Amino acid sequence: MTAAIELSHVEKSFGDKRAVRELSLSVPRGALYGIIGPNGAGKSTTLRMMLSILFPDSGSIRVLGGSALAAKDRIGYLPEERGVYRKMKVGDFLLHMAVLKGMARAQARNEVTRWLERMGLGDTFGKRCEELSKGMQQKVQYIAAVIQQPELLILDEPFSGLDPVNMRLLRELILEQHASGTTVLFSTHVMFQAEQLCEHIVMIHNGEKVLDDPLAAIRARHTPRALDFEPLNAAVDVQTAFRAVPGIERMTREEGRWRLDFSPDVDVPAMVQAVAARVAPARLELVRPSLEDVFVGIATAHGGNNDAATQGAA
C-alpha cells in the first residue's frame, strides 16, 4: 500500500527566508504522526503544502497516492488559526463546508445533524456561529474538518486555546478517528501533547527535519541521564554524601527530593548501585528524558536556535 503522505526534498522559501529545507518524509496509512518543533520552525508551512494551500518551490509531494490538489476532498484539516463565518448559521456553515468537501447536499445534511447531536450541539443547527461560546465554535470547526470522514486528518496545533475539558474531548476524538483507520498527522510545539498521543514523531527545526522516529525508539535511544532520589533519612546531608561520587555533574533539590544529573560516559547501573550504597533511599528512580529534553538536545546539537528550542519546549 502506498504511503498516506510522501514528501521528497521539499523546499519552500518566503523571500529570503527558507521556511522548509530539503524535507523528505513518509507517513504510512493509518498512522498517528506528530510534527513537533518551536514556533516558526516550518511546521504549518509543511502542512499547508500537504494540503495544496501552498506549493513547494522544489521537490515533490504525494498525498493519498496522488497529487495534493487531487486529494483535497479526502483530507480533513483543522488549521491553527481557525474561524467560522460569524453571521452564518451553524448548520449552513457545516453544510457549506461539507459540499465544498465533495459531499452531496442531502447526505451532508444528515451528517451535519448526526455530528451536531454527537457533539452535544443538537440545538445549534439554526443558531448563528457568533452566538456560540468559543469552546462550542471549536467543536463546530472540528466537525467541519471530519464531516466527510476523511482518509487523512491534518491538525495544526489542535489543542491551542482549548480548556482542559475540551482538550481531553479533542484528544479522544482524534484517537477515535485514528482507531477508525484515518491517518492522523498533527503539529504541536507542546511536546507533552505529542508524547501523549503520537506513535511517531517528526521534529522540524529551522525548516529542517532533525528527527523522524517512532516514539518508543526515541525513548530507547535516549538513555536516562538522571536519577530522582529521596533519602530515607531526611536529615542526611545529601550534597556532602554524593560530592565524592565520580560522574555526578549536578545536584538539584526539588521539594525534598533530589535530581542527580550524570555525565554522558557514566555506567548507569554502577551509578545506581553507588548512590544506593552511600545514602539509604526512600525513593530511587531513573529519570527518562522527555521529548522536550530530546528536542532541546537535538536543537542544541544542530547548533540551532536555543531560544527557539526553549520557547518551543515550554
Place this chain on the structure above:
Amino acid sequence: MNITKTLQIARREFLATVMTRGFLIGLLVMPLMIAALIVVMPFLLKEQSPRIEGSVAIHDPTGQVLERAREHLSPQAFAQRRVEMQRRLDSVLPGAMRGLVASGGEDAMQAAMEQALGAVPTLTLDALDSAAALETAKEALRESDTALAVVAIAPDAVTAGEDGLGTYDLFVRKKLDDRLIDELRDALATSIVDARLAARDLDAREVRQLVRVPRATPRTIGEEGEKSANEIASRLLPMAFMALILIAVMTGGQQLMTSTIEEKSSRVVEVLLSAVSPTELMAGKILGQMGVATLMLALYGGLGVLALVSFAATGLLDPWLLFYLAVFFLIAFVVLAAMMAAIGAAVNELREAQTLLTPVMLVVMLPMMLWMPISRDPNSTFATVLSLLPPVNPFVMMLRLGSSTPPPTWQVWLSIGIGVASMAAAVWFAGKVFRIGLLMHGKPPSFATLLRWARMG
C-alpha cells in the same frame, strides 16, 4: 476547476450578501422613494397657494396702456394663459403624464393648473390721473393691506420722444408674491407693445402670430422608418446606461471586497483553501457577486424601462443597445471585481483597504465626472480614446452608444476586444495577489508590493 465547488462558493456569496437586512433596505430604498414620491405628490399638490387679491394702481399718461393691461390681468385672461401653458408642457411631457386635454377639456386643465399654481389672482386696476395721485398711491403701499403695486407708465412709452421710447416704473409693497411681479411685468410689456403697434396701425394679434414659430420636435429616420424622439429621454438615456452599470458594478465590487476581508480576518479562509483552490474561491466569489450586481441591474434597469414606457420612448431601446449593455456590464464587473478581490485579499481590515481603494475609485468615477463633455460631443477624440482605454472603456462606450450619434461599430467591437483582454489581465493579476495575500497577515501592502506578489506568484 471544480464547477460544483465554485457554484457553492457563489451561492453562499450571493445569499450572504442579498439576505441581509442592510442590503435589502439599500436595494429597495430607491424604488420605494420613487414610488412614495408618486403617491405623495398629488397630496402635496392639493395644498394650494392662497389666492392673490388686491389693487394695482396705474398712472398712464399715454392713455393707451391701462385698458390693455386691465384686459391682460383679468381672471379670464389668466385662466386662458394657464391653459396654453399646459398645452406647451404637454408637448414635452412624458406620455403617461399627458391626457388632461383629452380626458377633461379646458376646465380640467384649468383645475389642474390651479392645483399646481394656486387660484387665479383677482386684481383691481385703479387709474391714477395725476403725479400727486401716483405719490399717494405709492405711500399707500406702506400702509394698505390691499394695495399690491403701483405702475408709472412713461409719457413716451408708446410714442417715441426725444430720447426714444420710454418704459415704466414698478413699485411693489413688501412681501409680494414673485409670481404676481412676473405677471405684472408680462402684462405691462405686452400692453405697451400692443399700444405701440396700434399707434402704428398694426394689428398686434397678427404681428404676434407672424413672429411666433413653434419649437420643432426632431424625428429620427432609420431602418424602421420615421419616428419622433423624446428629447428629454434621449438626453438622459446615455447617462442612465452608464449610471446603471456603475451602480451595479460598485455594489457588487464593494461587497466582494468586504466579504474577502471578512473571510481573511475571521481566519475562515484557511479552512476554505483546504477544500477549494484559490482560483475556485475567487471565481466563486466573483460569480456570486455578479449575481448580486445583476440583481441590481435588473431592478434598476426595470425601473428605467418603466420610465421609458412612461416617456413613450421605448423606441430608444434598441436590442443591440441592450446587448452591448450586457457585454459592457460583464467586462466592467469582472475587471472591477477582480481588483476588489485582490485588494480584499491583500489587507487585514476594511480601514487598510482605503489606501488601495482610492485610486481604483477615482478611475472608475472618472467617466461620471466627464459625462458632460463626452455626451456633448460623443465622437470627439477625447471620448473615443477614453472609450477604448481600460478600465473606463465600458462606461464611456455605453455613454457614447446611448447618445444620438453612436460610435462606429468597429470602435464598439474594438472596445469589447480591449475589454476582454483587460478582463483576462485583471483576473490574472488578482489571482496571483489573491493566492498570496489571503495567507499574509501584518503590515498592509502598497501597490508596489501587490505588483511584486503578481510577479512572484
